[in-house]
Amino acid sequence: MGIIIICKKCQKVHRYNEGEIENTGTLWHPIWTAKCPHCGTLNTFTLEHSSLDFFDKNSVPKDKNAYERAEDGDIREYWIQEYIKDNYLKLGFSNIEGPFEEGPDFKGIYKGKKVVIEVERDYQSYMSHKHHEDERFKEVNILIVLSPSKPPKEIKNKLPKTLIHININDFVDWWRPRAKAYANTKRINNIINIISGEFQKRFVRDCNDKDRDMSTCPECDLCPYFGWGTAYEASSIFHEMALKFIALYSHPITSEDFKLKDINPSEIDKFYFDFFHKR
Secondary structure, three states, X not given: OEEEEEOOOOOOEXXXXXXXXXXXXXXXXXXXXXXXXXXXXXXXXXXXXOOOOHHHOOOOOOOOOHHHHHHOOOOOHHHHHHHHHHHOOOOOEEEEEOOOOOXXXXXXXXXXXXXXXXXXXXXXXXXXXXXXXXXXXXXXXXXXXXXXXXXXXHHHOOOOOEEEEOOHHHHHHHHXXXXXXXXXXXXXXXXXXXXXXXXXXXXXXXXXXXXXXXXXXXXXXXXXXXXXXXXXXXXXXXXXXXXXXXXXXXXXXXXXXXXXXXXXXXXXXXXXXXXXXXX
């Protein structure tokens, strides 16, 4: 695979392979360049469907509504555990401890008695995790599940004696704003990481240490020639650059209307040059 380009200066035709083409723009606004082997001119061109726009879309899944997801158990167990922490009184517990890093998930007081509690999205998850065969789960008294479906007869005697269903409506009301806030935070962090990666890409392109005594250029975080040679120093510097860049150009990345395409590659280039050459 390759691309045929006519040089804008010498007008000669050349077929470039993938290794001869470089993106000097950004992931979301690529500027593809290739140096003419005949006259050395740097030609720029565009490729269809090559821009990145997935952060312009809402990151909250819409193929199912929240109620359908909850009823199907299509919710991360983390959220179910967090709901129980906040709403254990509604479930009949007077006290609760957990979730713990290793199962069972909780300990608590239920109807005046000390109990051990496991949390799952549905009954089948308890079985597929093989908790019924695990010695650590022999003391589990209560299983809390989100899915409203009843356990099949063939597995009921393998489950803890007390089964508690979470109220779907109450869970959705609690979960929906938290899931939206989590998705937005994740989206913001991803934007910062992508911008950070753009600065790293430019640094690697210009790095004078690429051809030193190492057979393979290592990751910047592990390179002994980067900064003071401290492990993972590079990531913190590029992350710092991304944050300063966002603040300097006042890009509203916390807004749901923000798009990566709002950032011009020339802004990235200028900030990168000023950061490394004007300090």
